[in-house]
Amino acid sequence: MEQQRIRTYLRKKQFLNPEIINNTITNLDGDVNLSEEIKSFSILAQEKRQKFIKNTLLQQTGNDIWHPIPITKQEADALKNKNVMRxxxxxxxxxxxxxxxxxxxxxxxxxxxxxxxxMLLTILQEIRDLNNTKEIVNEENIVSELADDEIA
Known part of the structure; x- marks a missing residue:
């Protein structure tokens, strides 16, 4: 549980966000300025960590496409929006x-x-419809089996 809170805190602070340029590097609370040595170490550590995460994710997924796990509902909705997908x-x-x-x-x-x-959007919808039909048939089979068991 503690690890999850730390990860959430780091994501909220956008610790790994390469788009944020932080010229004054402070501790996570923001109240203490850090030395130049720790600044350069932090920048290097962030770059290495980003490369490690990307390489790990790309090895696990087998393709070059992955998204960060969405934190907010808006981020999740944006990822699910098929019209903006590549x-x-x-x-x-x-x-x-x-x-x-x-x-x-x-x-x-x-x-x-x-x-x-x-065409890909159409195919995706067809596959989802097939899955939904398959689930409905499975549910009907389960209901009929339960009814047969009750009768017997």
Whole structure:
């Protein structure tokens, strides 16, 4: 729990945000100015940490697309908005969802890189509809099995 609070605090302070230029480096509370040596160390440590995080995430995901975990609801909504997604992001989402559909349907969704963004949005919606239909059928089967068990 303590680690989570520290991570949240660091993200709130935007400790790893490369876009923020902090000419006066202070401690996390902001009340003590730090020496030049610790400033240069902090800058170097931030750069190394950012590279490490990016390399780790890219190795785990297997593609070049990843997003930071959203903190606020607005950040989460922005990430979920399909209209502002890049084509590569849509392809990554489609590939991650493809494993949940039957293999007989998969050949229909090949060669995604050559498809337009509008077509990719359509494909993503089709796959989600297939998953929803599959879930409804599974729920109906469970209900009928429970009814059969009660009768028996």
């Amino acid at each position: 084509k590569e992001e849509l392809i990554a989402i489609i590939n991650s969802v493809l494993v949940s559909i039957p293999e007989t349907q998969c050949p229909k969704y090949t060669n995604l890189k050559n498809k337009s963004k509008a």
